[in-house]
Amino acid sequence: MKNFKQYYPTTVDEAAKILKENPNDTYICAGGTDIIGVMKDFILPTYPTALVSLDRIPGLKEIKEEGGFLTIGAMVPLEDIATNDLIKSKYACLAEAAARTASPHLRESGTIGGNLCQMTRCWYFRHNNDQFHCLRKGGDTCYALTGDARFHSIFGLTKMCAAVNPSDTAPAMVVLDAKVVTNKREFGIEELWGFAVPGSTKLEHDEIITCFKIPAFSGKSCFYKAAIRKTIDFPIVNGACAITASGDVKICVNAVALSPHRCKEAEAVVKGQTITESLAEKAGDEAAKKATVIEGTGTTNEYKIQMMKGIIKKVVLGCK
Amino acid sequence: MTEKKNKKKSLGEISRREFLIDAGIVLGSTAAVGTAALASSCGGKTETVTSTVTKDGPSKTVTTTVTDVVEKLVPLSCTEDGQWVIDFKVNGKRFVEIVEPNETLHHLLHEKLGFKSIKTFCSRGGCGSCSVLIDGRPILSCMTFASSVHGKEIWTAEGIATEMPALIDAYVDNECMQCGYCTPGFIVTAAALLKRNSDPTTDEIREALAGNLCRCGTYPVHIPAVKEAAKALKGGR
Known part of the structure; x- marks a missing residue:
C-alpha cells in the first residue's frame, strides 16, 4: 500500500468537516474490509490520499428498538446483526442476509453501512493497477459488454455499465422498507444507490450514514442467496421477500443490476393471493420478462435469468 | 531474534x-x-x-x-x-508502538513484534490464516489497519496455546495439520468459538470455521478436535 493520511474523528460532524476539507480522493473507512483490498491492489485510477475512519465515533454501533422503529447503527458489525435475537425473530430476512455475507471473520469487522455502500466486484473494475480503465473510472468503455460477462447485469443495460451491486444485506433492507439516516437528511433506502458512474451510491462527498431505521415489521420474510461456495463468495444472484400482516408484498433481487432490483411485476402477481408453488413460479417468470442477456465472447450471463426466477420462487415460498 | x-x-x-x-x-x-x-x-x-x-x-x-x-x-x-502512536495489549502484554497509516495489523504483529503464528496467505481477507482475536472477535489482521487497535486487547495463537492448552492437545491428538500453515488461524477461530459457545454442535463448528481455508484438506478432523477441546475445557482443564 502507498501511504496516505488517516483520520480518527470522534464525532460525525468532525468526520464530515474533514471530508469537506479534503474533496479529492478521500474515502470513509468503516470496517475496512473493502477499502484495504482496493488500496492493496491499486484498483482506483488515483490513489486515495486520506481515509476517515468512523471506528472511534461512539453511538454508531447500537441496535435498539424505539418509537416503532428498529434502529441499526451504520457501524454495527454484520455478525452482531446475524446473531441478534430480536432481528432473528422479527426481521428474519435481514439476519439471514447478514449471516450469509462473506466469511465469519469478515462479518466480525465488516459493517452494515459498509456492506450497503461497497464498491462493485466487477472483475474488470477490480483488476490490479487500473488495467481496465472502464466507465466507472472515467474511461469510455464497459469491458464486460465485449468480454467475459458471466456475473454481470441482466437489467438496466441502457445505462452502459454492466457491473452489479454485490451487497447481500441490500435486498433484505429494501423489502423491510428501511430508511437511511445521514448527517444531512433521511430518505428511503432505494434512493441510496444511483446509476451514477463511478460511485455506487448517491451520497454526497461529505455525507455520512449514521443509522438505518426499519419500521416495526410483523409478517413473514425470507432471504436466499446463490453463490459458488456457501461462505466467502459474493452472490451470483440473491433475493429477499417480505409479506406484511396486512398483505403488502415486497420482492427484491440483487447482483442483477447496478442497484438492487425491486421486482414490482412479481409483487403484483403475489399480492392478495394464496402462496402456492405455481404462483411463486409465475412471479419469477413475470420478473424475468424484462431481463436482457449480455453476449460476451463465449460466456454469457443467460443462466442468471433462470437463477433469478428460481430465487424469486424460493423466497416467495419461504414467506408461505 | x-x-x-x-x-x-x-x-x-x-x-x-x-x-x-x-x-x-x-x-x-x-x-x-x-x-x-x-x-x-x-x-x-x-x-x-x-x-x-x-x-x-x-x-x-x-x-x-x-x-x-x-x-x-x-x-x-x-x-x-x-504516524499514529497506539497503546494495546497482545497476549496480556502491553505494547506502545508507532505505526504508519498504511501499516496492517498483520505487518505490525508478524514483522515488527515477531508473533510468527500469524501467517500471510492470501493477504486479501479470503483465507483466515492471519486471524487474531481482537476483544474476543476473530478478525483478519491483513484487513485491519494497525492504527485501529488502539486500546484493544489482542490474542494470537501463541497466547491461546498457553491459555487453552486443551485446544492445542485436541488439535494434536486429532492430527489436524498436514503442512500446518493454516493451523494457527484455525486455532484462533476455534478459540473464539469456544469462548462464546462452550458446547458447539457440528453445524456450529462448521459455520464458525468456514472462513479458514486449508489447502491440505484437513477440514473433517477439525470438528472432533473442537468437540474434544470443548469437553476438556468444561472439565476444567
Whole structure:
C-alpha cells in the first residue's frame, strides 16, 4: 500500500468537516474490509490520499428498538446483526442476509453501512493497477459488454455499465422498507444507490450514514442467496421477500443490476393471493420478462435469468 | 531474534529508559501539545528526560517531560508525519508502538513484534490464516489497519496455546495439520468459538470455521478436535 493520511474523528460532524476539507480522493473507512483490498491492489485510477475512519465515533454501533422503529447503527458489525435475537425473530430476512455475507471473520469487522455502500466486484473494475480503465473510472468503455460477462447485469443495460451491486444485506433492507439516516437528511433506502458512474451510491462527498431505521415489521420474510461456495463468495444472484400482516408484498433481487432490483411485476402477481408453488413460479417468470442477456465472447450471463426466477420462487415460498 | 524483538518492545519488560526514548520520538515531533497530553494522562512523578532521536535523518536532541510510571492508556495521537502512536495489549502484554497509516495489523504483529503464528496467505481477507482475536472477535489482521487497535486487547495463537492448552492437545491428538500453515488461524477461530459457545454442535463448528481455508484438506478432523477441546475445557482443564 502507498501511504496516505488517516483520520480518527470522534464525532460525525468532525468526520464530515474533514471530508469537506479534503474533496479529492478521500474515502470513509468503516470496517475496512473493502477499502484495504482496493488500496492493496491499486484498483482506483488515483490513489486515495486520506481515509476517515468512523471506528472511534461512539453511538454508531447500537441496535435498539424505539418509537416503532428498529434502529441499526451504520457501524454495527454484520455478525452482531446475524446473531441478534430480536432481528432473528422479527426481521428474519435481514439476519439471514447478514449471516450469509462473506466469511465469519469478515462479518466480525465488516459493517452494515459498509456492506450497503461497497464498491462493485466487477472483475474488470477490480483488476490490479487500473488495467481496465472502464466507465466507472472515467474511461469510455464497459469491458464486460465485449468480454467475459458471466456475473454481470441482466437489467438496466441502457445505462452502459454492466457491473452489479454485490451487497447481500441490500435486498433484505429494501423489502423491510428501511430508511437511511445521514448527517444531512433521511430518505428511503432505494434512493441510496444511483446509476451514477463511478460511485455506487448517491451520497454526497461529505455525507455520512449514521443509522438505518426499519419500521416495526410483523409478517413473514425470507432471504436466499446463490453463490459458488456457501461462505466467502459474493452472490451470483440473491433475493429477499417480505409479506406484511396486512398483505403488502415486497420482492427484491440483487447482483442483477447496478442497484438492487425491486421486482414490482412479481409483487403484483403475489399480492392478495394464496402462496402456492405455481404462483411463486409465475412471479419469477413475470420478473424475468424484462431481463436482457449480455453476449460476451463465449460466456454469457443467460443462466442468471433462470437463477433469478428460481430465487424469486424460493423466497416467495419461504414467506408461505 | 523474535525473542529479542519481543523483549525490546514489550512494555512489561523494557527498561524505563527505553520506553522514554520511544516516547521521546513521539513527543519530539508532536511538540508541546503531545507532551502535555502524555504527561497529564500518566499521573504520578514527573521528570525531565533528554533522549537522542536518530530517526529520519540527522539526530536531534529532544527534551521532554514524562512520568515515572505509565499506567493509564497512552492517548491515541498523531505525529507530524501522520504516524499514529497506539497503546494495546497482545497476549496480556502491553505494547506502545508507532505505526504508519498504511501499516496492517498483520505487518505490525508478524514483522515488527515477531508473533510468527500469524501467517500471510492470501493477504486479501479470503483465507483466515492471519486471524487474531481482537476483544474476543476473530478478525483478519491483513484487513485491519494497525492504527485501529488502539486500546484493544489482542490474542494470537501463541497466547491461546498457553491459555487453552486443551485446544492445542485436541488439535494434536486429532492430527489436524498436514503442512500446518493454516493451523494457527484455525486455532484462533476455534478459540473464539469456544469462548462464546462452550458446547458447539457440528453445524456450529462448521459455520464458525468456514472462513479458514486449508489447502491440505484437513477440514473433517477439525470438528472432533473442537468437540474434544470443548469437553476438556468444561472439565476444567
